[in-house]
Amino acid sequence: MNSKLIRAKWLNFFEANDHLIIPSKSLIPQNDPSLLWINSGVATLKEYFEGKKNPPSTKMVNSQKVIRTNDIENVGVTARHHTFFEMLGNFSIGDYFKKEAIELATKFLLEELKLDKDKLYFTYYYEDLETKNLWIKQGFSEEHMIAGDKKTNFWEVGSGPCGPNTEIFYDRGTKYDQRGVELLKNDIENDRYIEIWNIVFSTFNSDGQGNYTELKQKNIDTGAGFERIVSILQDAPTNFDTDLFLPIIHEIEKYTKYRYDADNYFVKEPKQAEINTYFKVIADHMRAVVNAAGDGAKPSNVGRGYIIRRLIRRSLYFTMLLGIKKPILHKLVQVVKNTLPYEYNQDQIIKIIIDEEQAFAKTVENGRQLLNKHISEDQKIFDGALAFKLFETYGFPFELTEEILASQGISIDKEAYLEAKTKHENASKGNKVSGMDKVINSLTLITQKVDNFVGYEFIEAKTEILYLLDQETEQETIEGIGYLVLKQTPFYATSGGQRHDKGYITQNNRKITVLDVFKDKYGNHIHKVSGTINKIDPVECFVDPKIxxxxxxxxxxxxxxxxxxxxxxxxxxxxxxxxxxxxxxxxxxxxxxxxxxxxxxxxxxxxxxxxxxxxxxxxxxxxxxxxxxxxxxxxxxxxxxxxxxxxxxxxxxxxxxxxxxxxxxxxxxxxxxxxxxxxxxxxxxxxxxxxxxSHRLVNEYLKNKQDELLQEVNNLINRNKLLDQNYTFEPNLNNNLEDSINLLNNAISQIRNDYVKLQKQKETNTLFSYDNIEFKTFKGFKFSLLEVSMQDNPKVIATTLREKYLDTTFFVVTKGLNPMLVVASKILNSNFLAQQIFQKFNGKGGGNAILSMGKIASTENLTKFIQEGLNWEN
Missing domain, CATH: 3.30.980.10 (Threonyl-trna Synthetase; Chain A, domain 2)
Known part of the structure; x- marks a missing residue:
């Protein structure tokens, strides 16, 4: 059964059972800043389960694309770890519960997927005997029921809704592990019993302190692993040996001499296992990159952009391990896209990958050069801290550092590497801050939406205080900084890209300044204020109308x-x-x-x-x-x-x-x-x-801009006067500021062009003064030594004369202390001659065969050295 059919069966089955199909959402969370990526099937439905939004249906089903990178090192090594995968889910919000959920799961697995009933096993929370009996009632053997404890079969994350869960496993047989059901009973990681579905019964509300109250509205939240189900139905040893990954792997094979071997799962040949891992990592990461980029993620150095960049660079590194010399990742986009049901702008994704491939090529070259600088002769151990710096600062992969050093018989001090890495991670954690300077613990006292925003119609309001809080708890009176919730407020809270209103609140003829306004998780407006205020007396609000x-x-x-x-x-x-x-x-x-x-x-x-x-x-x-x-x-x-x-x-x-x-x-x-x-x-x-x-702000900006440009014009005019003391320029201005700015910009361009012309005229005039050049001949070579002023630009003089007198070598030096030397020649190697002079006269410089320049300590005896000490013939 192919993957497209399996996905369709899931959605169609639950739709036929009155579930609304929720299309897969973007991998980039749209309204949940707590998430970097959508990381579960229920993540896009969270606000429905929390009661913040009304669901479009009480019964829903989806196949949601997901990214998780916390176990990235395991990708390609295990049979089932991925950075990108699809999570199948069916959900009930206050509708059906345990009985219906178990009946639907049974029907789907046995009738739609045709799975062998005797190969299915079920875990349940040991106190939840109802769930155990419901599975048995569906005809499953009691011997296939495994009781779990709170750690394995009770879903709870801090405070909030929680409850027992039941997991469905499929037994792939003894060829994957000779051990039997004790693997499940003892919760041992294995490739024989594969978890394919987890059903959570949201039954209680937890206060986070071990106290539970039963929910009035019970919910169902499930997650089934799409890639796992596909591998079982296609009898594949790993998820990578299915039609979701093999087309990508076969495409990679076109660019390398190595081949992927699915049978190696059972043979366990170490070198082939490594090669298989390289293929798996590239295929997995490219699925993540194509989907993330398709949803609008862009590579960068922070946040999800950093994740995308890291996935691309890891993939590039593994292509190098496969002996692929040129970038090929962009060539995989089409085949990745063919394995997925999502529509993306393919050209845009390819461009993103090509840009990253080119940038990484530069990174690798720079990293190699940096690495070579720190390798000394007879070195046997390389500093691990430096290896980490190459990775953290320059993006040079540790594995590539290790490979280059190994080829030269050098090993890395891995303890020092890990120590530097840990130190960096701890420092990064220490630098992380929350959205506020301090956590306002007292906000937990507010448990529902209680206020009303009237700021669309009014900027003033008489109202009463519902909550008066300090940092930790509720208060009757506050002097200084406090937080309050009003029954109605005209103050807009920072949201939607708009900053909060400013203004003040009055109470009993006292003025309380409003410092900040933000929303809590229920949408209440939290006013951060400064002043003396009590909870009992009414207040009056005044939004600053100008702001x-x-x-x-x-x-x-x-x-x-x-x-x-x-x-x-x-x-x-x-x-x-x-x-x-x-x-x-x-x-x-x-x-x-x-x-x-x-x-x-x-x-x-x-x-x-x-x-x-x-x-x-x-x-x-x-x-x-x-x-x-x-x-x-x-x-x-x-x-x-x-x-x-x-x-x-x-x-x-x-x-x-x-x-x-x-x-x-x-x-x-x-x-x-x-x-x-x-x-x-x-x-x-x-x-x-x-x-x-606004007129005021635009006019202020334009006036300041005009003043800046006028100053620049004057500076440029003064620069031109250094070349020609008679130079003048009068910029045209008028009463329209925008027109004046355009005129000044044109004037700046004109004055700069004049400067270039004046420079050329000065150089021409300077060259005319060197028309009477004294030429000398030594050993058949014609040369001339000129002493010039630094202001005359010795480089321009030397190059101009070289082009005019093709048979002559010119030595041009400047007058005064620390003279500059320029050697220019079309017939001899200029740099070879110059280096001899630098060495003799304590100088330093360089260049090429036709021009070399630098500084020397003195010009004394320079003519004599040129004629008697210079080696002309090499």
């Missing part, structure tokens, strides 16, 4: 900029990040190359045209389907919104419509003005635009 207006300008400006970018650069442009405060905005977007100056000008002018439209802003609430129909920019997938039946749209007539929770201008004309002040490269394929809005 709110600045925030609204830049947030609306971000929407206009996004619309303009998509118009000028294309609809493929996505928002990768934004940050808006009252002074400026930033916008991150993907692009292979930096936009041209012409494109930037078009984008800026388009935003200015939106301002002139004076378009009215509308806040609309509708379903995600309605939003798509009206062409709204959807930043998430439909199932990921808090409530797919009610999403908030910010619409400016004839400009843009976007899903957004921020505050905005009532009319596009209130943006007043817009100026892009820079376009920066954040990474290989990500750029950041910085921009400002």
């Amino acid at each position: 709110r207006l600045g925030l609204e300008r830049n947030h609306s400006g971000t929407h206009f900029l996004f619309a303009a970018l998509r118009t000028v650069l294309g609809p493929q442009i996505k928002q990768l990040g934004s940050d808006n405060n009252e002074e400026r905005l930033t916008f991150d977007f993907p692009a292979d190359t930096k936009p041209t100056n012409e494109q930037i000008a078009k984008i800026e002018n388009l935003v200015k045209s939106y301002i002139k439209l004076s378009s009215t802003r509308h806040y609309l609430n509708m379903t995600t389907n309605q939003a798509k129909e009206m062409g709204a920019i959807m930043t998430l997938e439909e199932a990921e919104y808090m409530d797919p039946n009610s999403v908030r749209i910010v619409k400016f007539d004839n400009i843009t419509a976007d899903l957004c929770g921020g505050t905005h201008l009532s009319n596009s004309g209130k943006l007043e003005n817009f100026k892009i002040i820079s376009v920066e490269k954040k990474s290989a394929t990500v750029f950041r635009i910085r921009a400002i809005s």
Whole structure:
């Protein structure tokens, strides 16, 4: 049975049993900053299980792509470790429970997959006899039931929902291990009994202290290993010997003399085992890279970008071990894509990989040079700390260092390497900080959504305090720094790229400053304040209107900029990040190359045209389907919104419509003005635009820019006067700042061009002064020794004369202390002659056959040495 059919059977079976199919989501978490990658089938559904969002159905099924890299060293070594894999899952939120879950699992395994009933084994939590009896009731032998303890069969992560679980294993027979069921009973790692499905019965709520209360709404969360099921149904010794991996492995074989041998699993020939590992690692990592890059991940030195880079570089290293000299990873993209059901931009993925291949080639060459510098003759042991530095600082793989040294009979001090690695890891852990300076433990006292945001309509509000907290607990009165939750608040909390409002709160004629506003996990607005305040008396809130207006300008400006970018650069442009405060905005977007100056000008002018439209802003609430129909920019997938039946749209007539929770201008004309002040490269394929809005800020920026350019113009004019004291230039300016800036930029270009012309004129004038050259002949070689001023540019004089007098060797020296020597010749080796002079006159320098230059201590007796001591003939 091929893998495509197995995946389809899973989805179709549960859909036929009233489950909603949830398509596989992006590997990049869309609304969960706690995750680097989507790492489980339930990860994209977490908010449904936590009750933060209403699920689109109480019964769901998926085949979710997943990345995990915590066991990367085991990939290719074991039969089942992967960095990328697919997790099959069926889920119930307050719907069916144990009985139905076990019935569905039995039906799927026996009727759809046709697995042998007698080869299935089941673990269960020893207190959960109900689960054991339900499996027996399905016709499975009691001898195939293995009781587990809390460590093996009770799913719990800190506080929150938890419960017993049951695991399903498939027995592949004695050819994989002669030992029997004791492998399961003693939880021994083996290749005979393969876990294929884990079903968690979410039954209790844990307080994290060992106390459990039964949940009113019980849930089912399952995970079945797709690659494992495929290997069983295809009777493959490892997951790599299936139709998910073998096409990739066979493609790699085209570029190497080595061959992959699946039978080696049973033969255990050590060298072939190593070769097999190389193939497996490349195939596995390329599956991860293609899927991650397809979902928008870009190689970099941090976060998930670092993971992608590491996977590509590990793959490149293993291609080297297979004797492959040229980069081939980009040639594997098509075959990887053919093994998967996902649609990606193949050209974009190939470009990302090619760029990394080229960068790694430079890294390897630089690493080799650095390594060779630190290898001395008769060396037997290489410093392990230095080997780690080569890896950490320059990205040079430890394995490659080890291989190069081994070829020269040198071993690495691995203890020193591990010590340096551990020291670095500990330092890195110590440098990690959470999102806040301190953990606010008192926030755990808030257990649900209690407040109401009124800031879309009002910037002032009379209200009452629901929670008054210090760092650790709830208080009746606070003097100094505190945290509070209000029944209703006009203060916007930092979210969606928009910074929080600023302002103050009054109580009993006292003024309390609002320092920060952020949201807790339930969406409550947490106000960090400074002052004296009590929980009992009512309060009045005042948002700073000037700061709110600045925030609204830049947030609306971000929407206009996004619309303009998509118009000028294309609809493929996505928002990768934004940050808006009252002074400026930033916008991150993907692009292979930096936009041209012409494109930037078009984008800026388009935003200015939106301002002139004076378009009215509308806040609309509708379903995600309605939003798509009206062409709204959807930043998430439909199932990921808090409530797919009610999403908030910010619409400016004839400009843009976007899903957004921020505050905005009532009319596009209130943006007043817009100026892009820079376009920066954040990474290989990500750029950041910085921009400002409003007449005041744009005019301030333009005035400062004009002053800077005027200063540069004056500096350049003064530089030109050093070449020609009569040089003058009067830049044209007018009352329009933008026009003046353009005129000044043109002036700077003109003055710089004038400088080049003046330099050439000075060089020409200087050369005319050396027309009466004294030529001498020695041993048949014609030469001339000239003494010039440093300001006359001895290099230009020497090269110009060399081209004019092709049969002459020129020795040009400067007057004064530490004279410069330039040797230029078309008939003799200039560097050979110069090095003799450097050695004789305590000098230093270098060059090539036609030009060599450097410094010497003195010119005394130089003519005599040239005629009597110089070896001319070599």
